[in-house]
Amino acid sequence: xxxxxxxxxxxxxxxxxxxxxxxxxxxxxxxxxxxxxxxxxxxxxxxxxxxxxxxxxxxxxxxxxxxxxxxxxxxxxxxxxxxxxxxxxxxxxxxxxxxxxxxxxxxxxxxxxxxxxxxxxxxxxxxxxxxxxxxxxxxxxxxxxxxxxxxxxxxxxxxxxxxxxxxxxxxxxxxxxxxxxxxxxxxxxxxxxxxxxxxxxxxxxxxxxxxxxx
Amino acid sequence: xxxxxxxxxxxxxxxxxxxxxxxxxxxxxxxxxxxxxxxxxxxxxxxxxxxxxxxxxxxxxxxxxxxxxxxxxxxxxxxxxxxxxxxxxxxxxxxxxxxxxxxxxxxxxxxxxxxxxxxxxxxxxxxxxxxxxxxxxxxxxxxxxxxxxxxxxxxxxxxxxxxxxxxxxxxxxxxxxxxxxxxxxxxxxxxxxxxxxxxxxxxxxxxxxxxxxx
DNA sequence: GCTAGCGTGTTACTTGCGGTAACTTCAGTC
DNA sequence: GACTGAAGTTACCGCAAGTAACACGCTAGC
Numbered sequence: 001x002x003x004x005x006x007x008x009x010x011x012x013x014x015x016x017x018x019x020x021x022x023x024x025x026x027x028x029x030x031x032x033x034x035x036x037x038x039x040x041x042x043x044x045x046x047x048x049x050x051x052x053x054x055x056x057x058x059x060x061x062x063x064x065x066x067x068x069x070x071x072x073x074x075x076x077x078x079x080x081x082x083x084x085x086x087x088x089x090x091x092x093x094x095x096x097x098x099x100x101x102x103x104x105x106x107x108x109x110x111x112x113x114x115x116x117x118x119x120x121x122x123x124x125x126x127x128x129x130x131x132x133x134x135x136x137x138x139x140x141x142x143x144x145x146x147x148x149x150x151x152x153x154x155x156x157x158x159x160x161x162x163x164x165x166x167x168x169x170x171x172x173x174x175x176x177x178x179x180x181x182x183x184x185x186x187x188x189x190x191x192x193x194x195x196x197x198x199x200x201x202x203x204x205x206x207x208x209x210x211x212x213x214x
Numbered sequence: 215x216x217x218x219x220x221x222x223x224x225x226x227x228x229x230x231x232x233x234x235x236x237x238x239x240x241x242x243x244x245x246x247x248x249x250x251x252x253x254x255x256x257x258x259x260x261x262x263x264x265x266x267x268x269x270x271x272x273x274x275x276x277x278x279x280x281x282x283x284x285x286x287x288x289x290x291x292x293x294x295x296x297x298x299x300x301x302x303x304x305x306x307x308x309x310x311x312x313x314x315x316x317x318x319x320x321x322x323x324x325x326x327x328x329x330x331x332x333x334x335x336x337x338x339x340x341x342x343x344x345x346x347x348x349x350x351x352x353x354x355x356x357x358x359x360x361x362x363x364x365x366x367x368x369x370x371x372x373x374x375x376x377x378x379x380x381x382x383x384x385x386x387x388x389x390x391x392x393x394x395x396x397x398x399x400x401x402x403x404x405x406x407x408x409x410x411x412x413x414x415x416x417x418x419x420x421x422x423x424x425x426x427x428x
Numbered sequence: 429g430c431t432a433g434c435g436t437g438t439t440a441c442t443t444g445c446g447g448t449a450a451c452t453t454c455a456g457t458c
Numbered sequence: 459g460a461c462t463g464a465a466g467t468t469a470c471c472g473c474a475a476g477t478a479a480c481a482c483g484c485t486a487g488c
Contacts, residue, residue, distance in 0.1 A: 013435090036474060047438065052476065088417070136388060152420045159399050163407040164416065167389040174350060174384020175377055185373050193377040200414015202378065203302070206366045230465090250445065261467065263448075272446065 017054055017064075020044050024065055033111045037061075063134075069108055070135050073101055074142060081146060088195060095191045099176050103187065106180060113177065136173055140166035168198065231268055231278075234258050238279055247325045251275075277348070283322055284349050287315055288356060295360060302409060309386060309405045316390050317401065327391065350387055354380035382412065 023044035027035045037058060041048045055061040080093040102109040112135050144165025147153075153160050171194065179190050237258035241249045251272060255262045269275040294307040316323040326349045358379025361367075367374050385408065393404050 016436095037476085038474080046436090048475085049439095049477075050437065053436085058475070137392065140388065140392060150422055151416075152422045153415075156403075159403065160407050160410070162398065163389055163393075163404060164411050166392040167385040167408055167411055168416075170388020170391075171381040171385035174354065174387065175381040177384075178351065178354060178376075178380040184376065189370075189373065190377060193374050194381055196374070197378050197381055197412070198414070199417040200412070201367075202365075202382075203413040208364055208366045227464095251447085252445080260465090262446085263468095264466065266447065267465085 013054075020046075020051065020054055021064055021068065024061060025068075028065065028111050029105075029107045032107060033114060066112055066135060069112055070138060073098070073135075074139065076101065077139070078142075081143075088199065091198060092191050092195050095172060095194055096187065098172055099179070099187050099190060102176050102180055109180070113173070136169055137166075140169040143169055171197070227268075234260075234265065234268055235278055235282065238275060239282075242279065242325050243321045246321065247328060280326055280349060283326055284352060287312070287349075288353065290315065291353070292356075295357075302413065305412060306405050306409050309408055310401065312386055313390055313393070313401050313404060316394055320394060323394070327387070350383055351380075354383040357383055385411070 020040075024035070024040045027040045027043045031039060037048050037051055040061070041051050044051075051061060055064060076097050077094055080097040081090060083090055083093060085093070113133060141162075142165070144162040147164055148157055148161035151157070151161070175190065175194055179185070179187075185193075234254075238249070238254045241254045241257045245253060251262050251265055254275070255265050258265075265275060269278060290311050291308055294311040295304060297304055297307060299307070327347060355376075356379070358376040361378055362371055362375035365371070365375070389404065389408055393399070393401075399407075
């Protein structure tokens, strides 16, 4: 049989693919999300058509690259979410993990979240062409599953968990994006503020004196 | 003096600009966010350089177009937020207003939120090139101001209001985006679920029996 | 040993975009 | 009637994604 042969080839192709992805990673980290296929190919020491043979099109390369980082990020988030501690502590730890990740590697973050920004003169996007920011969808979906598994939400818990999963992820994302751009406070303060929001402080706050209320 | 003259010209230029924007609007509504400058020019019955004279570059056209829709949306949101009712009711009305808007005109929504999706064969983005999704930033900032004005949040209220503003907008956006794609429930259900989240039901929920808690 | 395949790589090209330079045309002014 | 300046045109540049067609190297069968 040619199984060993095919396995051999498969292994070789996989290795090559990993090398290419690492090269692409370096370029994206250096040039931002506007990195061109030519630049990536050059970094990998080859030329464009090979990239296309491996990844189909730019979206394929984007997806493969995004999956690596997303998997890693989700792994840390799961760990934070699963730690043995009070719920509030774990929520804060999860928020902090996410924010620490985007703080530590903003270039990666920008690539994942704002694929079509373009640092060069032209703004050719690095979009997958299909879903909108798959990272967020995946995170939302995972969080939804987690919530539904762990929390007793009464009837309609499935829908509720999904809404909350996507909503919380969106909250985290938007606040993080804004924070990363303006750095108006420390990470710990941001985490605390967001957790306060999730803990219902919005509903509990009093009206401002003299104002028409809210 | 030439004031009247200049005013005359200014008026004419403004009218033309509005016409061009309306043409651009039609094209974006028809072709999605991937609309090309050529297509827009053709729809307006002219050629590219004129667009460039009026809007500088594609980002300028994007910004002008986005501003129109954003202004309109913000106006409705302000109205919902300012209505005379209980806080919870107003929050729900605001969420519902936003969701109704994106539901009614998904093409506009996609243009504003996912400018780089590309309906044609090529995925040239329609990005402004600078900030990420300015609509969300504006909404977050406005909501922050509103919260700070109306709510008594104690010390650090300024930071807190800003974090909450961006966080809530992000929550609304992400949940809305997901909902618009999958339509897993009615709008009213979604509104209720999100309001529940903001009202601290996450913190109040009990652990699921038999699970490790959350 | 020689040739048939197949995977890896190349050069050179097409298409389509954003953006611009240089020319033309036409309204109103002295 | 010549002059100015805005509106509009054609024709082009640069650059990116993506592709076709060709060239090398390796293993397999005769």
